[in-house]
Amino acid sequence: MVNILIVDDDINILQVVDIHLTESGYNVLQAKDGNEALRILNEQACDLAVVDVMMPFIDGYVLTREIRKKYNLPIILLTAKNQIEDKEEGFRSGTDDYLVKPFEMKELRFRIEALLRRYNKQTDDSIIRLGNITINKNNYEVQNGDRTIILPLKEFELLHFLTSNPMRVFSREHLIEQVWGLDYEGDERTVDVHIKRLRERFSKSTEDFQIKTVRGVGYMLEANPR
Missing domain, CATH: 3.40.50.2300 (Response regulator)
Structure with a gap:
């Protein structure tokens, strides 16, 4: 942190x-x-x-x-x-x-x-690796072992942001600003929807990370690299 x-x-x-x-x-x-x-x-x-x-x-x-x-x-x-x-x-x-x-x-x-x-400008965060998971912002692909996953754009950007900042708690408002932008006019519940989709995609296929709910605050990605 x-x-x-x-x-x-x-x-x-x-x-x-x-x-x-x-x-x-x-x-x-x-x-x-x-x-x-x-x-x-x-x-x-x-x-x-x-x-x-x-x-x-x-x-x-x-x-x-x-x-x-x-x-x-x-x-x-x-x-x-x-x-x-x-x-x-x-x-x-x-x-x-x-x-x-x-x-x-x-x-x-x-x-x-x-x-x-x-x-920290010397750090290249375009490719993030967590155990068997590789998140590549150059081609917007997620590699889970030998399986390639193509996510919808906002799901990918949300996942990339969270994996870039593991073990940090973010409010829904902050995630909206980072992923959807300051001019986004939708409901903050869209964050909940995207988090739910990411959990459904990865919770059963990998133990390298978990997206946890921090009650009253927001979400945090807990990394468990092997």
């Missing part, structure tokens, strides 16, 4: 960001100031940090520079300031991105996803 460190002295922002990112399948670690953030980073590997600029003890600029000295992870700075000088200082400190408060949670999530892709 992807670990996201959120650093902000505003407890309300910490809680709101935590709720939304957890619903999107991330594991969120909270820090109320820079010292606590550095302690967490020393104890646990993090994949990305979201850092507020205006904090006591160590401000976001200084914290960003400290993170850069020891860790190779993307950083997003949060600030109430929108002056070009403040953005310049942020980027000089080593931040990868900059988001001005107040902000939409969807925008923060999109920026997080973009940075995670950028830092």
Whole structure:
């Protein structure tokens, strides 16, 4: 699971960001100031940090520079300031991105996803292998042992997305955005229908993965590669 460190002295922002990112399948670690953030980073590997600029003890600029000295992870700075000088200082400190408060949670999530892709751009995810299952996005085929399966487009894209992010829980809304797009106007229940079809196709023919329902949240693919 992807670990996201959120650093902000505003407890309300910490809680709101935590709720939304957890619903999107991330594991969120909270820090109320820079010292606590550095302690967490020393104890646990993090994949990305979201850092507020205006904090006591160590401000976001200084914290960003400290993170850069020891860790190779993307950083997003949060600030109430929108002056070009403040953005310049942020980027000089080593931040990868900059988001001005107040902000939409969807925008923060999109920026997080973009940075995670950028830092992992050397990984070719067009072909995914789970035991005897091979999911090939180059030709949109699924190979189950010596059997080739051609899925309807959205079933394939849903399966590819879930297998690209095993052991992460995704809400129906998030799956709609990723597979059907932001302009989709249909019902979220279409996710349930497609999940049911994927289960019917693979539950009896492979033990390499299972798509599990996480009650009250959404779905998660559990990989069991041999």
